[in-house]
Amino acid sequence: MQLKDISFDQPERNILFDEVLLLLAEQGKGGEVLRFWESSQTFVVLGKIGNPQEDIYLENVLADKIPVLKRSSGGGTVLQGHGCLNYSLILSKEAHPQIHDLRKSYQYILTKVIGALASCGYECVFKPISDIARKIDEKKNSGNAQKRGRRFILHHGTILYDFDLTLMERYLRIPKDMPEYRRARKHTDFLTNFSLPIEKLKEVLSEVFFAQKISQLLSDEESRCLDQLLLTQHIRTDLLKNLQENSKKI
16 A cells, blocks of 8 residues: 655645545556545635535634535535645445445454554544544544545544643534534543554554555646646535635625
């Protein structure tokens, strides 16, 4: 598996590059990948069917000019920024029969992540469908989502290690559809950081997924594909402008 440690300054590129890796794998122009990235800029990302009016505090987001994007995978709305490590996996269904079933694939992948965290002294548990929580207090540390192709899947997740959790309270509403283990806790009571150096997190995750051959550069094919997606997906990655225009009409 190839290891790519590639972050972009623009939120749109960070989100769409995951889709580039899946698209190229499906076309036979790429293979299995573990990618790490982190945003220096705070921004909101909605899942495929996320609703800005229901998921975010529009007034605060607009006032602070926080970018709002929508990804092509499922899952809930998340806040990105410094202190949130993202890991993305492109996995072959042929090489990993366990990922054919959606629910089983989450357990298969997240069990590996939990093992990586255990090697750093953190005891965690899998919380279906797609969460990882600290065992001692059931505080969530990792949320995950997938987009599934014919031959490969894109699995991407977040790991909080030094994130300002008060930002969650300002920009994200409590989701209407919440897991039972959340027990209606507000964001700052439900979420937690792992106080681990980011390089250590990358090291242990790389080991459990047998990722090597690190690359910090885009191939020509990846660059061309990313530029094309940026042109064709501008509506999905420019929600803030749409929200601003709609707010003026109200």
